[in-house]
Amino acid sequence: MRQALSEAQVKPTATPLVLLRAHGVAEALRRIQKLPPPEYPNAFRALLSLFSVADAHRRRTACRTGCTHDWHHLPPLR
Known part of the structure; x- marks a missing residue:
């Protein structure tokens, strides 16, 4: 969670980050x-x-050999 909170485009003292x-x-x-x-x-x-970092972690670990998550199989944006 530390990585996600440090990467958030918000001041470190913002209430949601503090919470x-x-x-x-x-x-x-x-x-x-x-x-x-x-x-x-x-x-x-x-x-x-937070969700972006968590999803990236899941892709590297649990889903690296394949998964059925629709959002991991979206076509590239044009």
Whole structure:
């Protein structure tokens, strides 16, 4: 999770990042849902980074010999 939080295009002191560092994913998601609307862009960027790093890790480990995840078999963008 550290890699994802460091790569997020958000200030390190942004509330969503602080919540993720302090509480872990499950509790942080509950708390992020209660943030005021001005925090939504920071939350989106933080979570997008988290999911991107997690998916890259899964591709390198569990899915490296093949998988059935549709999103791992999308055609390239034009």
